[in-house]
Amino acid sequence: MASDIRLYVDQPLGAGSTVPLSREQAHYLFGVMRLGVGAGLRLFNGRDGEWVAEVAEAGKRGGVLAVSEQTAPLRPPPDLWLMFAPIKKARTDFIVEKAVEMGAARIVPVQTDFTNSERVRTDRLQIHAIEAAEQCGATVVPEVAELARLSTLLDRWPDRRLMFCDEGLAGTPPALPDAPGPWAILIGPEGGFSDAERTRLQGMEGAHPVALGPRILRADTAAVAALTLWQAALGDWR
Amino acid sequence: MASDIRLYVDQPLGAGSTVPLSREQAHYLFGVMRLGVGAGLRLFNGRDGEWVAEVAEAGKRGGVLAVSEQTAPLRPPPDLWLMFAPIKKARTDFIVEKAVEMGAARIVPVQTDFTNSERVRTDRLQIHAIEAAEQCGATVVPEVAELARLSTLLDRWPDRRLMFCDEGLAGTPPALPDAPGPWAILIGPEGGFSDAERTRLQGMEGAHPVALGPRILRADTAAVAALTLWQAALGDWR
Incomplete structure (x- = not known):
């Protein structure tokens, strides 16, 4: 049975x-x-x-x-990273669960200028990712990376487009270029990006700022919304 | 200060x-x-x-x-209902929070053939909606309707397009007609729609089945994803 x-x-x-x-x-x-x-x-x-x-x-x-x-058959998710600034434990757990359901390939907790994240238990988050994969029918479990500073990640940024979600842009329609290949989504921290971070992100080649509507979204809501836009435009929802 | x-x-x-x-x-x-x-x-x-x-x-x-x-100024959300089948208390609370952040105008808990929802405390959910509106910068609080049977709602369905999210369609790209005016989103219950419900929904004028990617989404994830697709195509994210 x-x-x-x-x-x-x-x-x-x-x-x-x-x-x-x-x-x-x-x-x-x-x-x-x-x-x-x-x-x-x-x-x-x-x-x-x-x-x-x-x-x-x-x-x-x-x-x-x-x-x-x-x-x-094996159905790997598209080559998409989800980067986010963890704050509260429950919301962080949710973001990991959502990232798996929505088909991110790699989950990257980042520390930004305005987040003072408590230590992130990567092993615990990896178990959440496994449980979410079991639940949602995925055949691959995304890797949860160790917490890293955003500035450090940007210092050695690979050849990968970056969709960064910025509350500062509220009112602009969300639009993504029709560009396949590796991507990362960066969810703005709940305190927002610092001016230095925003300037740096805006100046990066292959970086695309995207607004997620006129209201302020919690980080877990923003993660699902951003993954939806990406998957519908460029990913495995097409 | x-x-x-x-x-x-x-x-x-x-x-x-x-x-x-x-x-x-x-x-x-x-x-x-x-x-x-x-x-x-x-x-x-x-x-x-x-x-x-x-x-x-x-x-x-x-x-x-x-x-x-x-x-x-007053910025009412678009004339969009979010209908969903409440199951567990915590997820139901999340769906209400998400619906407010994402800009639904009315939140409608529905009982489907495959949901045996515990009684829904509308007053408690309305308080969640107020708190979410305070948090997300909305100037209007969506109304939380009383729990009603899906079949009853469909019996007296108004002139309103209906986007229904159906796991049975996995693999079809999500597409919405470019049709403004009143809409409702119906999130499939975690046990899926019954055959009778699916047949009835598919036969309704103004009903549009939409698939939310190849993985199975929890109801709260599906709510945010569906609201994102709608808001980006037809709503106040444009």
Whole structure:
């Protein structure tokens, strides 16, 4: 019997392969979700697409899944980074969840001049990203990068267009050039960009300021809105 | 000294008018936000735009604000409803917050065939809408309607286009007709629409099914994404 459960695993997936379960995975599948031997679920590992598997052995401390057939090919998200300035824990968690659902390939917490972010627990955010990928049907889990200063990231900026969302532009229609290739979205921090940051961003080659309407959006709202504009114009929503 | 505080009030606002404060408002301004006599803040009432005011009297159980000049005209959001099926309390609160930030004019919780929503506390959601409007700079607070069955709403559907977001369409690019006038957005419930609902929606004049990308979005993510598409194409983000 197939369940709606999707589980991210590390192991290679292919017809006839078996996946041994960790204690935590066994607890989740058998203790929390009450699966028994013979129950079906779907697996993905970020490399081999999505596969159906069946519980072959179920125990308190482990178990084995038997993989049968592929249900979806690997569908990597577009080469898009989401950069944002984390402030409060709950909102940061939300932004990570939203970035995964909306199809960012990499999630980059940044420290700006006007954010005094508490330390960011990258490992915890990475677990949120895995859970969001399990939930939303993604076959790849975006990487959550370590917190870095925005100025440092801009010092060594790669060949990648940058859509930066700036409240200072309220009233301008959002427009993106029809330019494929790697992109990053930068969500303005809740205190806004500093003058130095804004000047620097505006002067960067390949940087495109975008306004997100006439109201002030919270960072998590702005992240979804910016990802929507990008995905509809240039990404995998087309 | 001007603070960043924006307060929604009931009273008429105009140059020279005074606003008596309720006990709750006095507690918030003087107890929580620590404003004193002479402190500045901004007021809106959904009718007269945004005005600067100054604390004229401050007490434990009340106070008076003196209104001086208008800082923004009334800017009503476009005539857009956001309809959604509430499930969990926290997500419902988020959807209301997001709908206000994104500029919906009316927020309509609906019960669909596959949602068994707990009772919706409209009064509590209306307070969330007010707080979101205070936060995001809106000059109008959207009305939160009472929970109604989707089928009942469709039985007496007005002359209003309907964008309905349907996971079943994943893979189709999101497209809206260039049709101004009143609209509603309907977010699919987390369990999806029933076949009967989908058939009925597809057969409605002025209904436009829209896919929100290849991944499954949570209802609060879908609300922001759908509002973004609409606002950028037809609303006040243009």
